Amino acid sequence: MxxxxxxxxxxxxxxxxxxxxxxxxxxxxxxxxxxxxxxxxxxxxxxxxxxxxxxxxxxxxxxxxxxxxxxxILDGDNKINAVIIGMGHLGKAISNYFSIKRSNIEIVAAFDIDSSKVDRIISGIKSYHVDNLDLIINETDAKIAILTLSPAGAQDITDQLVYAGIKGILNFTSVTLRVPEDVYIENYDMITSLEKVAYFVKENINNEGTL
Amino acid sequence: MxxxxxxxxxxxxxxxxxxxxxxxxxxxxxxxxxxxxxxxxxxxxxxxxxxxxxxxxxxxxxxxxxxxxxxxILDGDNKINAVIIGMGHLGKAISNYFSIKRSNIEIVAAFDIDSSKVDRIISGIKSYHVDNLDLIINETDAKIAILTLSPAGAQDITDQLVYAGIKGILNFTSVTLRVPEDVYIENYDMITSLEKVAYFVKENINNEGTL
DNA sequence: AAAACAATGTTATTTTAATAACAATTATTT
DNA sequence: AAATAATTGTTATTAAAATAACATTGTTTT
Structure with missing residues (x-):
């Protein structure tokens, strides 16, 4: 490894x-x-x-x-499928990003609770109601989930994802998720990232010419 | 530090x-x-x-x-202003994220080249044409830029941002940006993140029960 | 064909970050 | 009031990552 x-x-x-x-x-x-x-x-x-x-x-x-x-090394031998949870702006942005199929990761489905975003094709990806999570993940054999939903429902959905067989999560919610240790999580916390940039900008400005 | x-x-x-x-x-x-x-x-x-x-x-x-x-420590004494470059889905997602003012970072303006996204308020943020970059950044004294535009224009815009006085960049484009060393960059590359998750998922599945 | 050069491959060192260990101290219990 | 237990603050150790050093070797030049 x-x-x-x-x-x-x-x-x-x-x-x-x-x-x-x-x-x-x-x-x-x-x-x-x-x-x-x-x-x-x-x-x-x-x-x-x-x-x-x-x-x-x-x-x-x-x-x-x-x-x-x-x-x-990166792709291995088999194709790997991913799903997006939450089809708000962020979900759509990510769908667009990956609509051009790169490597051998494919986004095969999206989920939302909002009826206006469900049972249609958004950015080239079929979107389902979250009630169908387990069914579709099993049908598509998806192993990765991209979480772009609101913090409130994040842990509950994560539990469902793990139950359905998801083994990797790209987490855009600011929630610290609880998962079994065979599930790999990559966290991306925008608030933290921006606060970090702000801190180092501030420090650099204060230390100007201090070298 | x-x-x-x-x-x-x-x-x-x-x-x-x-x-x-x-x-x-x-x-x-x-x-x-x-x-x-x-x-x-x-x-x-x-x-x-x-x-x-x-x-x-x-x-x-x-x-x-x-x-x-x-x-x-994180906020310092003064408020720090930020701008968003690119008001596509990702730009809007980030605007929404930060519409509730947390800490003392404020997003004070957004920029785009698309005329349909310009000179109006989107997600509570005033959106300008990129031609006004230098003017608005100086007026607002913004020090941070969040880049959500397409890779093609990223380096050119970055040069303009640096010239206008931007000291920190949160970079969502997959481009490796060239900047003077007093400018702090935080890169977020979704493709890399997803490929990384895919790799570790694959490895974990292959090594199941190998411990 | 020999010498010089410039790039690779690998080991060694340094730096950074995380973990562990433990002494110091304060609230609680008896 | 003394003893105990639990938590902090700090130093020491380990682990991970990046950097540097250098020997090796293939190309090119003369």
Whole structure:
């Protein structure tokens, strides 16, 4: 199992490499990739070492091969399905983001409680009432849920998701969710992120020229 | 300057403490706060030590006082203004999130290029055409920008933002932005996050019962 | 063909963050 | 009033991540 931070970077490497591939480029150096993503060449080489790929010295890495190796790690062999819970603005934004199918993650369904958002196709994704959660998740064999609903219902829905077989959650609610330990959670808390930016802006402004 | 991770937790502590305060609670223990946020009591005590607050032994921390100390650190003395760039679904989602004024960060303006989203109030925030970026940022003295626009224009807009005096960016585009080093950037890359969840879900499923 | 160069692959070091350990202290109990 | 129990504050240890160092090797140049 690779380190979390390495996985994050691999995802970014792949996207950059795909761009380069489209531009008909064949090889690239660790320092190019590093410069593009604001990393150090050492970091890049280390990550590539960890995934067991080796380039050729003096020539760099084969873009095509490196994409293949990263994809094998990130995607595995099977397609993985995801669902969105909550089709408000955030849910729609995410649907749009992923309407272009990248990698082999597919969003196969969305859920909401609002009748005006249910039983229709929104941003290319079929939207159901949450009452059908268990049924649809089983039918589609979805393993990931993206939570964009209000904090109030978050834990209750999470319990249902876990029961239905969901093994990974991308959590946009500000709620700290309780799940069994075989369920992986990635939290994204906008309030915290913004407060963090504010803090470091404030600190930087106060310490101007203190170096 | 406090560690980044401590700042993140302080933001979460404050929100939990505010809830408790509303419930008329007066004191809480490190282990209560830890349990609520899935941390260890040691971590909580260490963070509180770092901000220089001390509770009373056997009795715990005064909720009211702890909120005050955290707020002093996160908020500082002055209000800080933010703007949103891009009023698509994501921009609107974020506007709604922050329409209830929390802490002392205020979103004072939004920008878009789409004429249908300009010169009107959306989710309680006045929306302008991007041509007015410099003017409005100076007028409002905004220091933070939240980027929810398409990747294509992201670097160009960022250059304009920096020129206008923005010192912190919450970046929702998947672009790696180039900025002077006194500008703090917090990146949020949904594609990477989802691919990361997918990877760990896959690994967990494959290693079931391997412990 | 030999030498110089420039890039990789890997190990070592440093830094940062998290966890654990434990002494100090205060409320509670007897 | 003394003993006990429970919680804090702080230091020490461990773990994770990033950075740096350097030996190796393939390319290019002369």
């Amino acid at each position: 690779l380190p979390e931070k390495t996985i994050e970077r691999l995802s970014k490497y792949r996207r950059y490499l795909l761009e380069k591939l489209e531009q008909q480029e064949e090889y690239l150096y660790s320092h190019e990739l590093a410069a593009a993503l604001h990393l150090t060449p050492e970091q890049v080489r280390r990550d590539i070492m960890l995934i067991g790929y080796t380039g050729t010295q003096r020539k760099g890495y084969s873009i095509k091969e490196l994409i293949e190796v990263i994809s094998k | 406090l560690p980044e991770k401590t700042i993140e937790r302080l933001s979460k502590y404050r929100r939990y403490l505010l809830e408790k305060l509303e419930q008329q609670e007066e004191y809480l223990y490190s282990h209560e706060l830890a349990a609520a946020l899935h941390l260890t009591p040691e971590q909580v005590r260490r963070d509180i030590m770092l901000i220089g607050y001390t509770g009373t032994q056997r009795k715990g921390y005064s909720i009211k006082e702890l909120i005050e100390v955290i707020s002093k």
